[in-house]
Amino acid sequence: NAGVTQTPKFRVLKTGQSMTLLCAQDMNHEYMYWYRQDPGMGLRLIHYSVGEGTTAKGEVPDGYNVSRLKKQNFLLGLESAAPSQTSVYFCASSYSIGQGSSGANVLTFGAGSRLTVL
């Protein structure tokens, strides 16, 4: 059981280049997310999806686009990379456990994709 798989793990881009980060989950989760993690900033939500064919903006969506054509895949695209997009990107999927006062939305994260934009 692989969980959440991200590709590529590392990538170096030049300013203005484009690329796509791929995320796949095999847990049949409805919800998927893309976060970026920067020193001192914690995890910030870029885009998320609550089901196949749906996407929504998170906290820091500018400069990124996403697609969820299949339930198990969530793609993050950078159309014109900028040095400010140098970061570690995490994909996650989630399910809800318990109910009511015993419940929680549990995220399962991938191992991360380190992107450097020169």
Place this chain on the structure above:
Amino acid sequence: QKEVEQDPGPLSVPEGAIVSLNCTYSNSAFQYFMWYRQYSRKGPELLMYTYSSGNKEDGRFTAQVDKSSKYISLFIRDSQPSDSATYLCAMSSNLNDYKLSFGAGTTVTVRA
């Protein structure tokens, strides 16, 4: 001001010590509180979660929530070198709120 504040540390303790981590928050609507552990160059993994105020214990780990003070804590007893990691608090207002608010994370090193 960030919605969730967490002291980034770093925190260095000897093996066997009690580690105390905490977060403060400003949104009084938060009801679900989680702690994630992240080892170096890995993704975060859920460690514990609690609902509303109170304590929850799981082995060497205890999570506390004080909603009146908007303050949550994680205690690690008898700390081990394998506990060396970054600990992130996260919270949400309801079960179906998919957008968790994360703290910046506290890096902990347990010295053998």
